[in-house]
Every structure is written in C-alpha cells, then in structure tokens.
Amino acid sequence: MKRAKKKTSNTTPKGTSASAPAHSRELLLKAANEIFSDKGYEQTSTRDIAQKAGVNISLISYHFKGKEGLYRACLETLSSQGQETVERVLKKPASMEDFKTRLNIFIEEFINLHLSNPDNSCVIMREICSPTPNPIAMEMFKSKFIVVFEKLIDFLNYAQKQKYIVSSANTEIIGTMIMGCITHLMRTEMLRKTILGVPGLLEPNQIEKTINQVANNILNGITPR
8 A cells, every 4th residue: 555645844934935034034134133233122023123124024933933033143143253253363373473463363353343244233232231231142242252252361361471462461451452442443433423523443444544553552552562
C-alpha cells in the first residue's frame, strides 16, 4: 500500500508571498530603528512599525517573536559590528607607532560605525541616557556592549605593560574617555548645526581633522614624553 503524502505546513503568514519573509525582515528592522529612535520603546507599537515597513503586522512575530525580539535585534545590529571592529583593529600592538595607529583607526571606525547607523545609534544613546533603561537594553549592555569596552581596556592594559602608555595612567578612565568622546560627538553633531549654526565636526570635509584631533589629544595625555 502506498503511504499518503504528508501535507507540509506553510509557516508564512497569510497575506504574504513566499519571498516576503527574507525581505520583510530588513524592512521591519529599518522601520523599527527609525521609530524606536524617535519615540522610544514604550511609545512604539508593533502596528506603527508594520505600517512604516509596509508589511503584514504578523511578520513581526514571524521574524522576531514579537516587539521585544525586534527591539533586541535592533540593539544587536550595532553591538555585533562593534565587536567585529575591536576584534579586527585592537590586536596587541607591536610598537609605539602601531599602538598609535590602531587607536586612531579604532576611533575612526567607531565614529563611522555610528554615522552609518544613525537611527540605531540614537536608540542606544536614548537608553544610555535614560534613568531607567529598558530591561532588554540592560541585558544587551551586559552581554554584548560591555565586550567592546573590555576589549578596549585589554588593548590599553597591554600597551601600558609595553610602556606605550605611562604607568600612572588609569586605563579604565582612558577607555571611558575614548568611548565618551565618541558618544558626545554623535550626540552634539545636530546641535552644532541647528542651535549654534556652525558646521558639524563630522561633516565629510571635517571628519578626518576631528578624528585626528581626538586621537592626538588622548595620546598626548597618556604616552611618555
């Protein structure tokens, strides 16, 4: 006897094409980053996101298991790229010149990372500045973002052992200053243009000078004379 063929279930939500899920995931992430950055987590609804993305609202559950999963995915975008950057750039420096070069590249790439993901960066800034960060954000900070900071501190500690950094310097303070400077540049860029009416420090014709100035100021304060 021939066995009856089992019917395969279609997990694609109704009202979507077979090719919709892969593309709609990116549409949802983009829309979510934009709205989360503007309204914050609590004030954003899944309906808002689906409407902006132009997709069926059921696809949020299909791809992300709901609003919380979508928010986590948004935060993961920048943290994953940040981890890739520190792994690639902050290797043990072989010389004083190598240390200076790697630190300069790190600052440059982190600024460009934020510039290329403005909405995602804004979502993270919003959580950092909040007196009561979202639990999902706190989880991500502890498990993902802290890795970037720890890698930076390891890099600075190694440089200090090699005497590329003065022994009196506190590497945790240096690391905090570096990350804080990058964050501050991002947060005040729009204020310079809209309130002060002056060119931004991260404009294409200015960004290289800004990066070099930041790196030089830090290095002048921590390297041996």
